[in-house]
Amino acid sequence: VIFANVSFAFDSVAQELLERRISIQATNQNINSVLSEIEKMVEVKFSYSPNLIRASRKITVTASNEKLSAVLEKLLTPQKLTYEIVGRQIILKRETTEKIQTGQLDLPNAFSPPLDQTITGTVTDENGSGLPGVSILVKGTQRGTTTDASGKYRLILSDNNEVLVFSFVGYLSQEITIGTQTTLNVSLKPDTKALDEIVVVGYGTQKKANLTGSVASIDQKFLANRPITNSSQALQGLSGVYVNMSKGRPGADGATIRIRGVGSFGTNNNPLILVDGVEYNLRDINPADIESITVLKDAASSAIYGNRAANGVVLVKTRGGEKGKFKVDYNMYAGYQEATTFPDAVSDAVQYMEGKNLALQNQGSPIEYSQAIIDEYKSGTDPYIYANTNWFDVMFRKAAQQEHNLRFSGGNDRTTFALSLGYLNQDGIMLGSGAKRYSINTNIASDVTKWLKIGGNIIANFWDYRESAYTADEGNGEGGLMGLIYRGLPMQVPLLADGSYADQWIRVPGHNFYRNPYALAFEGFRKNTNFSAIFNFFAEAQLAKNLRYRVTIAPNFGYDVEKYNNPVIDLKHPKTGAIAPMGNIPIRGVRQSLAEALSLTNFHTLNWNRTIGKSELTALGGFSLEMFKNGSFNAGNQGYFANEISELIAGSANPVVGGNSTQSRLMSYFGRINYVFNDKYLLETNFRYDGSSRFAPDKRWGFFPSISAGWRINEEEFMKNVKPISNLKLRASWGQLGSQPQQLFGFIEAVTSGINYNYNNTVVSGGAVTQIAEQNLTWETTTMTDIGLDFGLFNQRLTGEFDWFNKITSGILRQVNIPQQVGNLIGPVRNIGEVQNKGIEFTLNWRDKIGKLNYNLGGNLLQLSNNVLNTGGQRIFNGNRVIFEGSPIDSYFGLRSMGYFQNTDEIKAAPFQNTVTLPGDIRYVDVNGDNRVDNNDREIIGNTIPKYTYSFTFGADYKGIDFSAFFQGVQGLQNYVNANLGFPYRNGAGVTKEFLTESWTVNNPNAKYPRLTTANGYPQNFQVSDFWMRDASYLRLKNIQLGYTIPDKFTKKLGISRLRAFVNGQNLLTFADFTLGDPERNAANEGIIAYPIAKVVTGGLSVTF
Amino acid sequence: CSDFLDVSPSDRLIQVDFWKTRQHAEAALVGTYNALLNGNIYGGVAMIAMEAATPNAFTYNNTGGGGFIAQGIHDAANNGIINNKWGACYVGIGRANTLLSNIGGITMDETTKKRYTAEAKFLRALFYHDLWLYYGGVPLILETPNLEKQGTLPRNKADEVYAQIIKDCDEAVADLPQLGTTKGHAAKGAAFALKARTMLYKGDFQGAAAAAKQIIDGKSYTLFADYRELFQLDKEGNSEVIFDVQFKNPEFTHSMDITFTDFNSIAPLPDLLNDYYMTDGLPASQSKLFDPKKPYDNRDPRLNQTNILPSTTFRAKTVLANTFGFTGIGQKKYTVYKDNEDRATIAEGQSELNYMVFRYADVLLMFAEAQNEVAGPSQAVYDALNLIRKRAGMPNFPTGLTKEQMRAEIRHERRIELAGEGLYYHDIRRWGTAEKVMNTDIFNFAGGKIGTRKFNKDRDYLWPVPTVVLQNNTSLEQNPGYGK
Structure with a gap:
């Protein structure tokens, strides 16, 4: 069952709590009041059949700083009771469940009914496991029974109109009329209200x-x-x-x-x-x-x-x-991935050439493809010469993905452990790419003595990536393999008939080099291996007076080795057979770098709690030290005589070397106090006092407080009778948080080294002051207010949360621009600027059952408005995006458009646009009214931060079959795409079909696009304007899963306690206007050459032995 | 425990520890030279991209900013080179000033100290020369960068900047060695050449001629025998080089090779080709050697040594009509490729050929031009020019020219000799001919029209001060004709 937005409690949390130490002194008290006192002390919940324990039964128990498990033993053994942990509850039951006989009641006035009708059945929990000790009473009587160890019961009734009441503490009671049934199976649902979620x-x-x-x-x-x-x-x-x-x-x-x-x-x-x-x-x-x-x-x-x-x-x-x-436990899946969306590029070479000629003519340039070439192409038959290549088909594949996880776990009274091993193998959907992950996670915790617990957790991960030396990343601009694919032309082919890598024979201006992407995917490589590990050790000591001390020491390491082997690749001319090396690629050679990171975290906490009457008080204090060290080393060499040699030592020319290391540190004191009165009124305050090495000594400390309060309205007397409302809590909070600068030494006036020069081919080291230091730099502060309402209705079938928040970040650490005449120094980082993020969050969940079908629905929505309040007077430009006061961060800034010019009269009457303006051109708005369109007419035209982020889930299960679906989406953001295929014939690249069929002509005056020209040859139609703002909203079926748990009567024989088979789909459905690539993208990214996101279809098994 | 947060960087010196040793002074000087490599001054293709703002060449994609300038659509915000050259020059000025303000306190060998000082002054003058040339008057700052003191200074008059350039050159000349200690370091000739060029551009012909004559008389430089080889990698630092910006693969590189040949994004125009004389020393229109069917046969050898024409051989292949897609012509000068030798393409950012800021041929031309203005076509003028003609393999200048005829011939010779080096842009502006030659259509090798140029005589003789610069210092004023 999937339930995205609800906080669940966790098995091991309960387990951990069970091992808390408590002190209790009860003399001659009701057993259930003692239990509820324990519930308050440690956050556990007891579940038991009400008739298991006589309410009037008095007990006496004394414990001082003893583990809860020991206390329970003291408490329960005399009662011939024992306990078991099911999920997050402690279930009390009879000591030896085997001895329980159906019909044997612990009720003082039970009596045997007349032997009329026998009814049998099983009571199960939400997972279908039998629930022992469930009370079954005939409504309005004291007659009844309890279930046995496997949840079965048998009851003899006198009247089939009677109603049975199934009850079990921690679960919702159910009433069922018998009718003529002789078998009655019941599944109880957890009472989520009663469960104290942690x-x-x-x-x-x-x-x-x-x-x-x-x-x-x-x-x-x-x-x-x-x-x-x-x-x-x-x-x-x-x-x-x-x-x-x-x-x-x-x-x-x-x-x-x-x-x-x-x-x-x-x-x-x-x-x-x-x-x-x-x-x-x-x-x-x-x-x-x-x-x-x-x-x-x-x-x-x-x-x-x-x-x-x-x-x-x-x-x-x-x-x-x-x-x-x-x-x-063993979990595995295997399946395949496939790219979601590609631009619909023209792959018909003749169409491409004729379209380009038309575009060139439209802009007044000479054509590039003579009729002779086009005719030759039309009549040509050799597919290796007269190709019509779709480069997306060539370079992408259905790629396999599989993952295996094996987990061993267990434990006894003193020690618990877990060890898990993981393996992921993902072939990339792009040729030549892929990743593997090997992981190990060990976890151990042990009570060394009565008062001391120690434990540790070691997580290690090893990643192994491989791709073309001409990386698949858009970080290379048009140089990466992705960029080349988006530049690929229909006339180019990957391979010739003889299997050699093909050269191009038609040379396209602006696209002089044919860097055959297919060849680049297979020759040379970039390999990246990354090893990281975290060693997290703790010791926890129970001290006197409810004080608990815990220390954590956690070093973690990361080593990242990256290696490039840049090849020489020979290409063969399809017509002449001439061999020539591929041009404009990095020189053959090897580059290798090592990045290492070491950080050390050490923190100490002291916990204290006390219950005085109706007041519960908890306090936490702590101290923390953190140290971060980063280093890198890189080297490169050239002068190799073969591609296959990939070690630095084998090169002979132009060696380069580099490396650096940095360090930063943090020291902090922190604390928290919680106060709960009468389970209704909640108060919490937190603080943290932080010092950072990134500030000058007298500016380095920052204090970050918070305070919050809650009112559990449903606990009030006046709410007790409002039946539909099962939970209602109002909460409010205020607090401040900090950010430190990214620059480590912005406050130090330094002379930068490595500003070198070369005299007669000898490099000499030099230095210069490059930046102005700022001594007054201090913490960036975020102040946030939050008001929230949690509610539950209809016995928690409907639950929801609503939050309103207002988050203001001030003293933003931003590098300021200074007049360039001052040595063109980089301006200092200063505390300028203020940004507001204001919004609401709404979460709603419904869970219920229809017969044996359990189902749930859930959804959440974030509405957000981002607004730059202050930039210290600066207008910050970041390419086509800006940070201006009064608009969201990273808004697009450009011209406004108002359709196309349809004729020359319109052009004459309009404000001056450009020296050449023709019908079919985009008409821009003269915003400032100076009768000409220029940069001064630009406005905020697009937003890159989503206004709405939302998701919804659906889940159901029925007789072992489970189903879940998860949708996710964003709304209210735009993207300007200034890239090959985003614009027609840009820099010698291709064109999408739309531009050829849906561009303005006299006969198509309301076309989707302006008249066809090349993007470079006629820039005025491709200026940043609202015309090119593309809606980047999308909704997608992120995940869908269907599973079947094979009934344990079959699997038990194989020694398997649980076996589930499933199929899973990721990103199967997407609804979006954006068609140039996957719409789940960074809206501030003006390129479209990011490695595509995949649809993934897998099937797998989960087995528990 | 408070010491825990005290962390210092290990890859740089704190300023208070700097300016103590000779090595510190040398490092500061090296850092000043480093500023020359900026892609908006001499790095990248910055200098030669300016050819595309003249009738010599065309850029289809505004490489280096020349395309917008040629079309007259540049403004104070839209062109990288206009936006960035201002700041790039002040980087060098700031570093030179820092050295000049601090070197006095260092205890070190006095001769070396004087030489470092002189080199820094030369470099400062070179950076101010660029600012003066492109923008006119700029804030004249001669002290260590200081935000409070310098941040709001207004523009000085162009003449004040000019005077400072000359002053720095004069002071540098005094302490610079006759030849650089190591190739790449400025010597006396560099400071004289800068002085001569600045004065020539200003129109102080007397001063320009005198400064250029100092170099000629110094006899430290000669014309390198082969015009094409002069620009080859293995001939770097030859006897003609007076001052060059030094590149080295893989540390300091540019992209000229691939930009000129394979990308064809700085593409010579037929207008330039047609201006090369025939081998008889006459213009095509007057020469009997001219054959309209083979219009580029029998031309000044520098035609094919500077440009790559269809049907010729380059990189051991015959050049096709569409090899150079944008004009049909490629620029050969400043590429390392040879005509009869095939070699792998030098990829983007891997070129290492030094760019010659001053070479002896330029000095001879400057001398001839200035001397002709001062005293007419004297023998000294002819001598200087004929050296260039001789090296090119062309006949001597015709004798008996009037001053005006000589002026025209020198201007022609300058265009041809220095074609593809980025200097012609300054020539057409200082001669005032830009408004004539830059308001025309342009054509490709096959005669097809590929564009129209615009030059606004009331505006375009200077660049606009970049918008960002104006925003950050509101006491600066814009040049005439440009909006903010």
Whole structure:
């Protein structure tokens, strides 16, 4: 069952809590009041049949700083009770369940009914497992029974009009009229209200009911078996979070994560990612090892991470071991990937040539293709010479993807462990590319003594990527393989009949080199191997007076080796057979680089809690040190006599070498106090006091406080009778968060080295002052207010959350421009600028059942408005995008258009546009009214930050068959594409069919595009204007999954406790106007040559032994 | 524990530790030379791209900014070179100023100190020369960069900048060696050549002639025997080179090879080809050697040494009509390729041929032009010019020319000798001929019209001050005819 937006509690959290130490003193008290007292002390929930325990039964128990498990033993053994952990509850049951006989009741006044009708059946939980100890009573009587160990019951009734009441603490009661049935199977649904969901928060966990901040989370269930290649992609669907997977390049397909907008135009906008409390890269966590992901969205929940929490915090908790029997899980899937969308490029060579000639004529240029060439082409038959190539078909394939995960886990009273091994093999959809990941995750925790617990977690990941030396990345501009594919022409062929790499024989101006992409995909390589590991150790000591101390030491490492082997490639002329080396590619040689990162995190926390009457008080204090070291080393060599030699040592010419290392540090003090009164009134305050090495000593400390409050309205007396409302909580928070500059030493006046010069072919080292330092630099501050409402209706079948937030980032750390006459020095980074992100989030979920069909529906929506309030007077230009006061960050800036000029009279009457303006040209608006169109008429014309981000889910299960679907989309953003195929015949590249059929002509005056010209030869129709703003909104079926769990009566015989088979589809359906490539893209990217995102279809198995 | 946050960078010196040793001074000088490599001054294809703003060449995609200027559609914001040259020059000026303000306090060998100082002054003059040439008057700053003191300074008069260039050249000449200590370092000749060029452009012919004569009389430089070889990699640093900007693969490279040949994005125009004289020293229109069927046969050898024409052999292949797609003609000068030798394409950003800022032929031409203006076509003028003709393999200048005839012949010779080097743009502007030669249609080799040029005489003799520059210092004023 998938439920994207609800916070789940977690098995191991309950397990962990069970091992908390408590002190209790109860003399002659009701057993259930003692249990509820324990529930409050540690966040667990007891489930038991009400008739298992006599309410009047008095007990006496004393425990001082003992593990909860030990206390329970003391408490329950005399009652002949024992317990078991099912999910997140502690279920109490009879000591030896075998001895339970149906009909044997623990009721004082039970009596045997007349022997009329026997009814039997099984009571199961939401997962279909039998529930032991469920109370079954005939309504209005004291007659009844309880279920046995496997959930079965037998009851003898006198009247078939009677109604049975099935009840079990922690589950919703059900009433069923017998009728003529003799068998009655019942599935009980968990009472989500009663379950105290636990969510992961900063440096701990908290009951969801007591939460006053705004958080969103997903768990393993939502991620399971999806073909996610980078864990950052897993955040899609979380409310308030915009996750944009802008490319599918294997190994570099991480998604951009923006929580509640884009807060800064100075520092980075990425959230802080913490894996088990330590900063780490999402790429290097196997999604299968993730137990939960929690996103802290507002200041109240994230202020405890003050210094880097301004963009939100993502807490990833990895899966640990569980007490219980040794378990082996094996999960696998295999399938294929295929690109989602490609531009509809003209692949008919004659059409291409005739179209180009027309475009050239339209702009008054000489034609490029003589009639003779075109005629020759039309009559030519040799497909290797007279080709009609579609380069997308040539260079992309259906590519295989498979993943295997094996997990061993188990534990006893003192120690739990888990070990998981993962393997992912993803062939790239582009020829020659692919990635493999090997991962290992071990987790161990142990009670060394009564008061000391230690544990550790080691996660190691090894990535191995491979692609063309002419990388598949758009980072190379038009030089990368993707760029070449978008430049590919129909007249070019990959291979000749004899299998040799083909040259071109028609030379296209502006496209002088035929860098045969097919050859480049196979010759030479770029290999990237990345090893990263995190060693996360903790020790936790239970001290006197409810004090708990925990220390964490976590070094983590990353080594990234990148190697390029640039080849020489011979191309053969299709007509003459002449061999010539491919031109304008890097010289044959080897380049290799090593990037290494080491960071060390050490933090200490002290927890304290106390319940005094109706007040519960919890406090946390902590201290943290973090150190980050980064280094790099690179070398290159040329002068090789063969492509196959790929080691640096074998070269002989132009060696180059480089390298650097940097360091930065953080020191922090932090704390939190929670106060709950009478389960109704909640108050929390957090603070963090941070020092960073990136500021001058007297400016380095920043204080980030937060305060939040909640009111659980449904706990009020006056709400008790409002039946439909099962939960209602109002919460509000305010707080401040910080950001440090990206530049490490902006405050130091330094002389930059490496500003060298070459005299007579000898390089001499030099230096110069290049930047003005700024001593007064200090923290960028984000202030956020959040008001939220959580609600549950109809016994929690309908749940929802609503949040309004206002986030203002001020003192933005932005490099300022200074007059160039001052040595053209780079301006200092200063605290200027202010940005506001304001919006609402709305989450709604419905879960219910129809007969045996359980189903759920959920959805969330983020509406966001981004507004730059202040730029310190600067108008910041970033290519065609700008940061101006009063508009969103990175808005497109350009001319306004108003259709086409239809005739020369219109041109004459219109404000001056350009020296040559002809009918069929775009007509621009003279915004400033000076009767001419120029740069001064530009306005904000497009937005790159989505106004709406939304997702919805649907899930159902029926008799072992489960189904889920997850849609995700964005709305309200535009993209200007200034790239080959985005515009016709740009720089000698191709053209999409639309431009040939839907361009303006006298006979088609309302065409989609202006008259056909080449993009370079007639730039005026391709100026940045609203005409070319393309809607980048989309809605897509991100994931769909259908599974079947084979009944355990079959699998048990094979020693398998659970076996599920499934099929999964990723990105199968997309609805968008954008057709030049996948619409899930960075709207600020003006290129369209990002490695395509794939549709993925897989099938697989999950087996538990 | 507060020490924990004290971290220092390990890849640079803190300023207070700088300016202590000779090595520091040398590093600062090297850093000043480094500013020459900027892609808006002598790096990339910056200089030669200006050919496309003259009748010599065409660029289809505004490579280096010459295309917009040629069409008269450049403004204060839309053209990279116009936007960036201003700042690029001030990088060099700032670094030179920093050295000049600080070197005095360093204890080091005095001769070396004087030489470093002189080189820095030459470089500062060279950077100011570019600003003066393109933008006119600019803020004249001679101290270490200082935001508070210099940030709001207005433009000085062009004449004040000019005077400073001459002053720096004179002071540099005094302490520079006769020949550079190492090739690439400025010597006396460089400072004289800069002085001569600046004065010539200004119209101080007396001064220009005198400065150029200093170089001639110094006898340190000679014309290199072969005009084509002069621009070849293995002949770098030959006897004709007075000052060049030095490139080296893989550290410091440009893109001239591929830009001129394969991309054809700086493409010579027939207007230039037609201006080459016949081998008899006469224009095609007057020569008996001219055959309209083979219009480029029997031309000045420099025609084929500078340009690549259809039907000729280049890189061991016959050049086809469409080999050079935009005008049919390619630029050969400043590419390392040879006519009869096939070699792999030098890819983008891998060219390492030095760009000659001053070469002896230019000095001879400057001398001849200035001397003719001062005293008419004297023997000294003829001597200088005939050296160039002789090296080119062309007959001597016709004798008995009037001053005016000589002026026309020198201007023609300058266009031919220096074609493809980026200097013609300054020539047509200082001669005032731009408004005539740049308001025409242009054609490709086959005679097809490929564009129309516009030159606004009231505006285009100077570039606009970049919009960004005006925004960051509101006390600067724009040049006439340009909006902000």
